[in-house]
Amino acid sequence: MATVALTKDNLVETIESNDVVFIDFWASWCRPCMFFGPIFEEASEAHPDLTFAKLDTEANQDVAMALQIQSIPTLMAYKGGKLVYREAGALSKSQLDQLVQAVVEFDPEAAEAAEA
Template sequence: MATIEITAENFESTISENGTVVLDFWASWCGPCRQFAPTFSKASESHPEIVFGKVDTEDQQALAAQAQITSIPTLMVFRDQILVYRNAGAMPPAAFEDLLGKVNALDMDDVRRQIAEQEASAAADQA
């Protein structure tokens, strides 16, 4: 699948309507962003089951602020509408492929259970 442009208008629907979504927050003036772009593009062609989206932080400043992007490139990976990975910095191709494999292998029932436990613990701490 080709990489799609993510904007404030399609951000929520892209995440809610797809199983796995990988977002690259970038800017044209960013050297590491330009270095990572071919790796991201190649992965998008190799993994048609994953939605790959790019967020131009210059054009989508409000969206970048809402996502609390403080450095670029920043990768965010969602699986079943849950943010499962977030990190700033470009990745070498092998590390990016490894990340995609790990995201695909996640036991999402276990992830949801862990989130529920964390939320219960936080609620108990506040009580």
């Protein structure tokens, strides 16, 4: 599955209607974003059962500000509608592969129960 283009109009629906969502916050002028983009796209093709989405921070500045995106690329991962990962910086292919596996295996409800 190719990446989904996110805007303020489909961001919440995308997160809530998919079990696992990875979001790449990027801009066309960002060199690290250009490095990470093909890696992110490759991961989306390798994991068609997961949702990979991209949000252009230049075209969606209001969303980027609301989510406090201060550096790009920033990668967020949601599982079951809950934010389970957020980090700025480009990842290598192996780092992204490890992250995808960790998010897929992560149980947010068990983590909440352990914190209680």
